[in-house]
Amino acid sequence: MARTQGSHSGITGPRVRAAALQLFAQHGYAAVSMRQIAREVGVQAGALYNYTPDKQSLLFDLMQTHMTELLAAREHSPRGATPTEALEHFTRLHLRFHSERPDEVFIAYMELRNLTPENFAKIEELRRSYEDGLETILRAGVNSRDFEVNDPKIAAMAVIAMLTGVNTWFREGGRLSLTEVEQIYWDMVRKAVGA
Amino acid sequence: MARTQGSHSGITGPRVRAAALQLFAQHGYAAVSMRQIAREVGVQAGALYNYTPDKQSLLFDLMQTHMTELLAAREHSPRGATPTEALEHFTRLHLRFHSERPDEVFIAYMELRNLTPENFAKIEELRRSYEDGLETILRAGVNSRDFEVNDPKIAAMAVIAMLTGVNTWFREGGRLSLTEVEQIYWDMVRKAVGA
């Protein structure tokens, strides 16, 4: 099913990114070769360089796109009238967004060390921005006495770590539905911050 | 300072494991070559094969040792008279043990996919055994009405994910001492399970 020369598919670009995403998530960036990605797409290795300047950019683009979409999803999601409501929205959005993108999440957490220092700094800034969003909600809740949180910065990290951990075991069609998982985790998060 | 031929150091074996640990944690298993490990030890690549049959065994040994020591630490730690006490011991032990071994923890969570299927199965069994320990505590607490937990298995995963997340930011000598971190996290865990 090898693609023939000269064919203007117009969809090879997305297919390259999709193949890289899946392979990086499964085997790790360093363990995946450009030839493997090319084989998955049905093309020779050289053809990949019509769509990415190099392997590093392929990784960076995947991570940047993921983080940007995460932040965009936050902006387009309801704010919540109270800190408790805002925290519930954050929790549910995080679970939903991450469960829909297991490969992206895996890469975003596992492949940071394979970014060049410059690329790493850019991704870290996006991540910090996301964490700050949660921290802001927690601080607001502490001020309004809705929450009982000792250290909002650490609580934000703890909550995100807990929520992201879902991706290590959750599979659509398993014992629990996403809705049930959301409820269970929102319960634990709410209690953990004393709301 | 290259080690000369024929020197019976008797300590090269541990040095090989230490170098592999540090390099695997920093760059990832797939990105580290046997020659890099050898250079770190001060030896030629071929000499490593006096201490490990191959690269894969090096990784597996590091992970197996880590998990075995974790389970051993659990066994030698106090049981706790009540479920709440048991959970507090678990929480504090986890934080203390993991904060002392950042490299081992990183590898144990990141390099699972680089294990052969047989080695992966062995490590997974050790991990499951650890998770089961926490799940047992949670079930006991639910039965005794000390805890309010919807789904003990998921709560166990959630708590472990939250606690292990500490390793992404905690550094000795930072803003908070380990003792303070323990207290903050025990607070959140206790509340999250409704104790």
Added chain:
DNA sequence: CAGTTATCTGAACATGCGTTCGTTTAAAAC
């Protein structure tokens, strides 16, 4: 239908990989 252009091939490049092995060395054993 001819000309242009985007797309892909396939070979090549230098470099690095994990692993093996005959040889050399220096410490240990007697």
Added chain:
DNA sequence: GTTTTAAACGAACGCATGTTCAGATAACTG
């Protein structure tokens, strides 16, 4: 002080790596 032996060297193995590029091809343009 000689023999033994564990430990390390250093070259070699076949193969894979990321990337480049001249040449071939097929779809689009006029």
